[in-house]
Amino acid sequence: MPDSTAVKKQKNKWMYTKNLLFAFSFFAVAAINDSPGTKSSNSLEQRRPASLSTGILPKVVTKPFMKHTSKLSPPLFTQINSDNREVNEGDVFKLTGTFRASQAMNNVNVKWILPKGVEIINGTVNSQLNSVEAGKKYLFELNLKATTNDNQMIHLVAESRVGDSSFSNSSQFQTQLQKAYDESYERLHQRAKEYISEK
């Protein structure tokens, strides 16, 4: 669990930075589109070539806007959605974890990693999926209450073993910073696309 003092300083520094940057945002060269914030902190609907089996299924084959290599993809995917992306002390919020595997698997462990700054209202922290179907979504809900205004990192981890091979993946939700991060990333992506299209 992150030290509360350090996290508070971290949060304050980020808030200062955010305000400072907002003041300068007028001068940004790229079109800064504040897209409507999504409530997911992960996206399973990524664009991939159709020749790849990921369990993430594009409706049509698309291509990244910039050519690059990619490292090997694991067969497990997780995502966290929240009904509240800026959680304050005392707030009750619901996290919905989604797990999917790109192939059939047995004995998948799915667990929430919770910091001390949240308490469980209801939900199960550890789950075991005895048999997983390829591509099927499995949902894990957790209702939590924030006991601090300090930013808390919550993770959903999925792990499995197939013989002597091990796989895992994780997703993250941040109680105070998630909304800010999501919006910041959206702007960055827009800037990157604009910059590349102009070159």
Added chain:
Amino acid sequence: MPLKYSKLSTIKLFMISLIMLLLTSCGFGGGNSQIPSIEGRVSPTFDGPSELAFCSTPLNYGSSVTITGTATYQEREAFDLGGGNNGLGGPSAARPIRYAEVRVLDSSGNVIQCAETNNTGNFSFQVPPSSATHTLQINSRVNNNSIANASVLRAPETNDFYSLTKSFTADTNNDIGNLNAPVTGEILGAAFHILDLIIKANEFLRAEAGSCSSAIVGCNDFVVAPKVSIYWERGYNPNSYLGFPSSGLSFYLPNYSRLFILGGVSGDTDTKDTDHFDDTIILHEYGHFLEDLLSKSDSPGGAHSGQRPIDPRLALSEAWGNFLQAAIIYGPSNASPAYIDTRGNIDGNTGFLLSVPLETASSSCGVSPNIPGCDIPSVAGEGNYREFAISRFFWDIFDTVNDSESVSGGFNEVWASITSGNGYLQANKRFRSIGLVNLLQDDLSDGVSSPVTDWSVARGLAQNRVSNDRFFYGQYLTTGSSCGVRNFNIVPYDDPFEDDGNVPIINGGLKDEFYAPNLFHNSHFYHFIQLSNGPANIELRYQTPSGTESDLDLYLYNESANFGFTPDMEAKDESSPTTAGSGNIETQVLNIPNLEAGHYLINVKVETVNRPSVGDSTDYELYSGGSQLCPTALP
């Protein structure tokens, strides 16, 4: 209205300055921020300020004192205790920071001395005697044409490097002790660990291919790789540029000599994926850099998972990276090389994102053939489409642990094959795959025999099954000869994977034909050259002699195409057979009014997903402008 970069140079200059100001004022430039810089970033291709000039030339002083010390870093190493208890561990013992730039500043910030750490991390330099406070910097850069050329930098928007710093006075000869880059806090250890891996890679290449010309005619002796810039920041995910900030990614940017290494996600380095201590990932991506600068890759890039047949160009490129990292990390006598990608570390929550053995496919593949890394081909040539079949093949060529084959020490032949100026790098070579590598290796000579080593047994191993026959991918076709009626044959394969209930539905209820297709069985690919700009006509004539008639489609892709990506298709004919039933001659025609001169890929593809049956063995022939296209050696 959005402002455009290219039209407003003055504003661009202002923006760069603004970005630098923001990153520096917020502590990002100084490496002290716990939150990764996002707002100041623009693009992985950004033309940022030039890197500070390397401090390379020692200065001479008539009167001086000698300052000595040691620079070290710590890393985290992967562990596997069995039973799924694995991941990234705690801090290692201190390792020497080797051949790194040493910069000494006086109290006014002027550079007063340059040096370099040695192979054991020690440094020694002279400065004028002074009681003033000086600053020593050990920087995350190496610039040595006998060792390596690399810089580990924060972001392309700033091009600032990482530094271990210490203040000292120079009133007398002095040993200022040890400077150590740890794995916690700013995780400076990561920057120096990445740097050391690049040095290690160059050392490996010199050992394996430094005098390859004495063993292989025409081999280019390796001395040192060109300069590479490696961008990494604690807690930052480079995939954020690409629109996927929550999915960790490290990548290489072709044509930019830039690696981007995953530093975590949204500031988290203890539970989410990081790659700064994953030697596999760093060296794999460096392998792509070497491909880009010293060899040639035709890979269209993209995601891959070691489960399915993929584009052979991608399969080769990724297999090269897999092989190179294993060769460097494990060495030829290791019986258990692997591809290991970890997540988190022991201070948070950790595990293997995935681990794939590279000598022999996992024992689980017999039961679960589609787990990543199995990639076991069922017939000859299928290995050309499977990343890990090729990885295992390369390993078999290199290692001294011979499993049903007796080849070893073959790295220099791999190197010679993929770097040969009159072979692999020839201008007319396109659609490079393992098939071409094998063909070129067959022609290598030590001045007496050719090939130097017989790779055929290793090629034919059941878990490899790679071929040197270009027919399996990228066979060059040209007109001007006759090669018989319906000289080609394709046997449609009903891949259960393609009938997966999750196949996306597109276009008025039809399933996505390009969802995870079996590229090996149900597609053939040919290299076609349009000699000059002008109209092009390509025709496919096919017949299923008996049984159920198959439905073949015809596509023409551009040279850098991603399979199935419509904008990369110059033309396509997906029409159904005009006369149902086997025995009929069917045609597919591409008429392109103006095709640019260049190299293209003809794809003959079996339609499988939207049909009750994929059909039976089918013979076909191809024509260009009314003349038959026949297999030919490239000129």
